[in-house]
Amino acid sequence: MFSNYEYGNRGTSFEQSYRCYSAAFIDKPQIESGDKIIMPPSALHRLASLHMNYPMLFELRNDAADRVSHCGVLEFIAEEGMIYMPYWMMQNMLLQEGDIVRVKNAALPKGTYLKLQPHTQDFLDISNPKAMLETTLRNFTCLTIGDSFMVEYNNKKYYIDVIETKPANAITIVDTDCEVDLALPLDYMKSALKKAKEAQTDKEPKFKPFSGSGLRLDGKPLKYQPPSNGNSLSSAAPRSQRSSRQSQGKIVFGSDVYRETEIGKGKESNQRPPQPEESKFRAFMGKKHSLRG
DSSP, X not given: OOOBTTBSOOSSSOEEEEEEEEGGGTTOGGGGGSSEEEOOHHHHHHHHHTTOOSSOEEEEEETTTTEEEEEEEEESOSOTTEEEXXXXXXXXXXXXXXXXXXXXXXXXXBOSEEEEEESSGGGGGSSOHHHHHHHHGGGOSEEETTOEEEEEETTEEEEEEEEEEESSSEEEOTTOOOEXXXXXXXXXXXXXXXXXXXXXXXXXXXXXXXOXXXXXXXXXXXXXXXXXTSOTXXXXXXXXXHHHHHHTTOOOTTOHHHHHHHHHHHHHHHOOOOOOOOOXXXXXXXXXXXXXX
């Protein structure tokens, strides 16, 4: 699995595959605040023979996930066949404990421009975020577009994306005057896009019930045309017009004419015309008759 420095690796470059583990496995929490890894002593022997320039820079590659980043080196005290790296870097490269990562020496240009984007708006609550970043980045040797690194301030962790670097997609920031810009936080951009979509939705025409035109089943044209405001059930129409609608067999909801007509009918049905008094039956008031005639 691992190449042998004694056989087949005598060129002018360094390239080796290692199993990677986080800082928790070596009790070196300080490496979490930068981008430096811990390599085995055999790597130092090989690198020394190549007469490499300092600081030593490396390309990290996870072939399984097609992820590439860059880093520096802090110490050469790891067990053979292993390297230790910051956990945030493992997350960035989609690596799990014990996964294989390929390490290759790299030469990167000095950075002149760097644009970063924090994940959350609370990063801007820091009194001077740029000054804090400048202090934090002193622990870093290089940055690559697409990286998402972590910084800690006042016992709180902040994640920041590298979205632009100049003059190349990967740069070294050691001993260089690099201009740093901050983009708006990711969650601010997401909330702004959400509000824009909601505003666009509000502008779309809304459904208005009973606003269309009526059609007859027999295909003949309507004798009545709905008013121009699209509300054929409006109670603001003249009473004579509503009465004409009812005469055509239409039900007009909320019609005062209908109620008045029904109330009027109710009154007429309850009031009967005066009738002449009928003759009342009076007991024992008739003529007498004899059975004998």
